[in-house]
Amino acid sequence: MxxxxxxxxxxxxxxxxxxxxxxxxxxxxQSREPKLTVVEGGRDDGQxxxxxxxxxxxxxxxxxxxxxxxxxxxxxxxxxxxxQKTYRANFPDDDHEINGDITKIAASDIPAHDVLLAGFPCQxxxxxxxxxxxxxxxxxxxxxATQGTLFFDVARIIAHHRPAAFLLENVRNLVGHDKGRxxxxxxxxxxxxxxxxxxxxxxxxxxxxxxxxxxxFIVGFREDQGFRFADLKVPEAAPKLGEILHPGDGSEIPDQxxxxxxxxxxxxxxxLTDHLWNYLQRYKEKHQAAGNGFGFGLVGPEDVARTxxxxxxxxxxxxxxxxxxxxxxxxxxxECARLMGFDxxxxxEFVIPVSDTQAYRQFGNSVVVPAVKAxxxxxxxHLLRALASKRRVAxx
Numbered sequence: 001m002x003x004x005x006x007x008x009x010x011x012x013x014x015x016x017x018x019x020x021x022x023x024x025x026x027x028x029x030q031s032r033e034p035k036l037t038v039v040e041g042g043r044d045d046g047q048x049x050x051x052x053x054x055x056x057x058x059x060x061x062x063x064x065x066x067x068x069x070x071x072x073x074x075x076x077x078x079x080x081x082x083x084q085k086t087y088r089a090n091f092p093d094d095d096h097e098i099n100g101d102i103t104k105i106a107a108s109d110i111p112a113h114d115v116l117l118a119g120f121p122c123q124x125x126x127x128x129x130x131x132x133x134x135x136x137x138x139x140x141x142x143x144x145a146t147q148g149t150l151f152f153d154v155a156r157i158i159a160h161h162r163p164a165a166f167l168l169e170n171v172r173n174l175v176g177h178d179k180g181r182x183x184x185x186x187x188x189x190x191x192x193x194x195x196x197x198x199x200x201x202x203x204x205x206x207x208x209x210x211x212x213x214x215x216x217f218i219v220g221f222r223e224d225q226g227f228r229f230a231d232l233k234v235p236e237a238a239p240k241l242g243e244i245l246h247p248g249d250g251s252e253i254p255d256q257x258x259x260x261x262x263x264x265x266x267x268x269x270x271x272l273t274d275h276l277w278n279y280l281q282r283y284k285e286k287h288q289a290a291g292n293g294f295g296f297g298l299v300g301p302e303d304v305a306r307t308x309x310x311x312x313x314x315x316x317x318x319x320x321x322x323x324x325x326x327x328x329x330x331x332x333x334x335e336c337a338r339l340m341g342f343d344x345x346x347x348x349e350f351v352i353p354v355s356d357t358q359a360y361r362q363f364g365n366s367v368v369v370p371a372v373k374a375x376x377x378x379x380x381x382h383l384l385r386a387l388a389s390k391r392r393v394a395x396x
Contacts, residue, residue, distance in 0.1 A: 048072035065372030107160035196220035201229035205368030242301030244338035277327035310364035341369035
């Protein structure tokens with residue numbers, strides 16, 4: 001790594017550029033090779049294998065999976081301004097703006113696309129007093145069954161654009177929500193109302209990163225392409241937390257935002273105060289005495305973490321890294337990026353332009369990127385077959 005790159009990492013690009021101006025260090029190396037079009041920041045239409053839209057986009061976890069198999073994002077919707085900031089920082093070359101509240105966007109204003117991606121939030125469905133038979137017997141039954149929920153917006157966009165395929169992602173509890181009625185409504189809308197062939201599977205991110213994180217993935221194709229989740233083989237690897245933690249021994253380039261000194265030791269403010277640590281211990285003892293499982297999750301390098309949540313910024317209790325001779329510490333946002341697969345286990349390429357609090361919320365609400373990539377790879381041959389069939393029909 002060049003002096004310039006090291007200084008960007010340690011002090012930021014502004015100071016690094018100033019150091020170049022003053023002649024203290026050489027500027028960034030300029031490649032003599034022709035500039036390549038990269039997947040991460042957008043993709044030339046002529047080179048894309050397919051197009052997709054990114055709904056409830058968060059910080060782009062689903063997008064990264066589908067760009068990795070040759071797709072181009074042509075529309076993004078994310079309402080949270082802090083998530084928008086992180087999204088823009090990591091996809092700076094987009095030729096489209098980030099749209100806000102999807103409920104206020106007409107389906108006709110969304111460009112045509114081959115694949116729809118949506119990590120939609122789960123909300124209670126307004127189906128009380130409306131039988132499945134009556135709801136599905138109407139011309140626009142999904143509007144009656146799902147009105148007032150964000151899934152309704154997914155359904156209306158699918159109904160308007162009829163993409164070749166979609167991927168929906170949600171928490172695993174979606175299956176059992178409201179005694180299974182919520183998920184049954186979703187299945188009925190996707191299959192009976194919209195006419196798609198769907199399959200779903202609960203997948204644990206544990207197979208790719210050292211975190212138990214079970215999520216449901218729902219894949220649909222407009223025509224049956226033979227896609228089956230049962231055919232998806234997950235890795236047998238069992239990564240451990242030590243692979244994503246700051247080593248603090250000088251083997252990692254220091255990051256002054258999260259670490260201190262040349263050794264890259266984690267900054268002290270990530271260590272819990274004595275007061276908070278004592279409180280968490282008392283809280284756990286209280287609930288253990290009552291026979292409950294509430295309490296903190298204390299982990300070391302050989303362990304696997306609990307699920308990182310959006311509330312991690314409050315006390316970090318679900319994942320606390322043990323430290324010798326002092327209270328445990330939270331993960332740094334960089335370690336969270338690695339835990340979620342936005343960075344490689346020892347990487348630091350993902351841009352985190354927001355506060356630690358917002359970063360924790362964003363990673364806690366996101367997806368395990370390598371798991372999405374695995375699902376995308378599994379979908380790819382079926383998707384390309386569907387698109388080839390569509391083109392043959394168009395030509396004929």
